[in-house]
Amino acid sequence: MAIHIKTSDEIKKMRIVGKLAAEVLEFIEPYIKIGISTGELDSICHKYITQVQQAKPASLGYQGFPKSICTSVNDVVCHGIPNINQKLKEGDIINIDITLFKEGFYSDTSKMFFIGNPTNIGKKLCDITQNSLYLAIQKIKPGIRLNILGQTIQNAIEKEQFSIVREYCGHGIGKNLHEEPQILHYKADDQGIILIPGMTFTIEPMINIGSYKTKIMQDGWTVKTKDHSLSAQYEHTLLVTESGCEILTHRQEETIPFIINHT
Ligand code: MF3
Ligand code: CO
Numbered sequence: 001m002a003i004h005i006k007t008s009d010e011i012k013k014m015r016i017v018g019k020l021a022a023e024v025l026e027f028i029e030p031y032i033k034i035g036i037s038t039g040e041l042d043s044i045c046h047k048y049i050t051q052v053q054q055a056k057p058a059s060l061g062y063q064g065f066p067k068s069i070c071t072s073v074n075d076v077v078c079h080g081i082p083n084i085n086q087k088l089k090e091g092d093i094i095n096i097d098i099t100l101f102k103e104g105f106y107s108d109t110s111k112m113f114f115i116g117n118p119t120n121i122g123k124k125l126c127d128i129t130q131n132s133l134y135l136a137i138q139k140i141k142p143g144i145r146l147n148i149l150g151q152t153i154q155n156a157i158e159k160e161q162f163s164i165v166r167e168y169c170g171h172g173i174g175k176n177l178h179e180e181p182q183i184l185h186y187k188a189d190d191q192g193i194i195l196i197p198g199m200t201f202t203i204e205p206m207i208n209i210g211s212y213k214t215k216i217m218q219d220g221w222t223v224k225t226k227d228h229s230l231s232a233q234y235e236h237t238l239l240v241t242e243s244g245c246e247i248l249t250h251r252q253e254e255t256i257p258f259i260i261n262h263t
């Protein structure tokens with residue numbers, strides 16, 4: 001029941017496993033086309049992670065989850081199960097969530113992909129969701145209270161009249177996939193802990209066009225919006241540094257830098 005502050009040796013390992021997770025998202029991008037199934041995307045990622053990266057896909061077997069990645073299409077909020085019969089179609093939006101384990105440490109990251117040309121509102125939802133994550137990341141530095149992050153996301157999302165899923169949160173990460181602290185994506189009553197260098201956690205806002213309410217499907221995993229409105233999510237694994245933060249799962253294509261320095 002404590003927040004683990006990572007040593008410099010542990011941070012080196014977190015950087016390695018973080019970069020690998022980012023590279024899976026870069027690697028899978030060209031395969032995400034009309035007609036491919038989410039099950040095929042899972043197999044391709046599984047092979048790359050295990051054979052090329054020599055890492056472990058941490059979602060496989062996690063509390064009984066049956067696949068190596070999560071694929072959440074359209075009104076699926078998170079934890080979509082890849083399926084060979086689920087083919088991607090024109091206009092879909094899909095979140096791919098990669099959770100890796102290597103040399104004792106975990107990383108966790110996700111982003112949205114477009115199939116062909118989604119609706120303008122769907123594209124805007126994704127853009128606003130990613131931007132809310134970036135705004136929160138830009139607030140991270142030692143000395144701030146954790147609730148600043150949720151407050152920043154809530155301000156950005158409510159301006160656009162989208163809604164923030166409440167049942168699922170970001171989390172501390174390191175030797176465990178999910179450890180303390182919980183990272184809320186909305187403003188809590190509690191100010192939360194003070195950030196200090198060496199903390200590692202995810203921020204992973206799930207944002208809906210309609211209501212924030214969700215429901216779990218019969219498979220016990222797939223989370224959908226209750227009103228079937230579209231949902232988007234972006235996730236990074238982050239390290240608090242002396243002067244700001246490092247985005248451990250940073251991808252080359254991103255407009256935000258890998259290291260954010262406030263001094
Ligand atoms: N990647 C998820 C997260 O962001 C965890 C996935 S575990 C699974 O915390 F079992 F659902 F795959
Ligand atoms: Co996560």
Ligand code: CO
Pocket residue numbers: 097098099108109110204235
């Ligand atoms: Co994740």
